[in-house]
Amino acid sequence: MKSESISTLKKELLHLPPDLLASYCLRMAKYKVENKELLSYLIYHSNDQSIFIDEAKKEIDEQFGNLNTSRTFLAKKTIRKVLRTTQKYIKFSGVKTTELDLLIHFCRKMKTAGIPLRYGTVLGNIYMRQTERIKKVIGMLHEDIKMDYTEELAKIL
Numbered sequence: 474m475k476s477e478s479i480s481t482l483k484k485e486l487l488h489l490p491p492d493l494l495a496s497y498c499l500r501m502a503k504y505k506v507e508n509k510e511l512l513s514y515l516i517y518h519s520n521d522q523s524i525f526i527d528e529a530k531k532e533i534d535e536q537f538g539n540l541n542t543s544r545t546f547l548a549k550k551t552i553r554k555v556l557r558t559t560q561k562y563i564k565f566s567g568v569k570t571t572e573l574d575l576l577i578h579f580c581r582k583m584k585t586a587g588i589p590l591r592y593g594t595v596l597g598n599i600y601m602r603q604t605e606r607i608k609k610v611i612g613m614l615h616e617d618i619k620m621d622y623t624e625e626l627a628k629i630l
Contacts, residue, residue, distance in 0.1 A: 487550065496611055498512060501551065502527060505531075507561065510561070510565070514565040517603070519566075522566065522568060522570075523573055525566065525571070526560075526571055526574050526575065529559070529562040529575055530542070530574075530575070530578050532558060533555055533558065533559060533575070533578060533582060535584065536551065536558060537553040537555060537582045537583075537586060540586055540588075540607060542586065542587050542588050545589075545596070548586075548588050548596065548599050549595050549596060552583060552586075552588075552596065552599060553599070554567045555579065555582075556579065556599065559575050559576065559579045562575055562582070563575055569610055569613060570618065571612075571616060571620075572610055573607060573610055573611065573625075576603055576606060576607050576610075577607060577622070577625050577629060579595070579603060580600060580603050580604060580607070581600075581628075581629050583596075583600055583603075584600070584629055589618075592604075604626070604629070604630060607622075607626055609627065611623060613624065
């Protein structure tokens with residue numbers, strides 16, 4: 474089955490009655506956890522980004538609390554999982570300042586986790602890629618906001 478383009482789907486969705494649209498959304502949420510999480514975000518958290526950021530940071534903190542630093546392999550697996558969670562929240566939000574807050578928090582937690590971040594290693598490369606991503610997003614912001622986040626970035630570098 475070939476899927477239609479987003480613009481075609483959007484046009485068709487505009488012509489559907491609201492109750493049928495709601496049933497389609499619920500049916501999609503039933504089949505994949507990420508769809509359900511996105512729907513929950515859109516309904517409950519999209520209006521207040523600060524609460525959403527705080528909850529996301531709490532989850533990141535919990536996952537870093539389970540970090541096993543005795544073996545580097547286990548630490549890498551956990552950090553990749555935390556990064557996937559962080560990226561999922563960033564994708565849900567779509568707001569650049571939320572992205573920066575979550576990435577800076579991730580880097581700060583990674584730096585204070587007590588794991589070696591030698592550049593050239595997998596963990597060092599993960600950290601370096603996220604700091605580069607932060608720099609790229611900061612470049613897209615307004616000058617006033619850019620200053621605040623540049624100071625935050627300097628603290629984690």
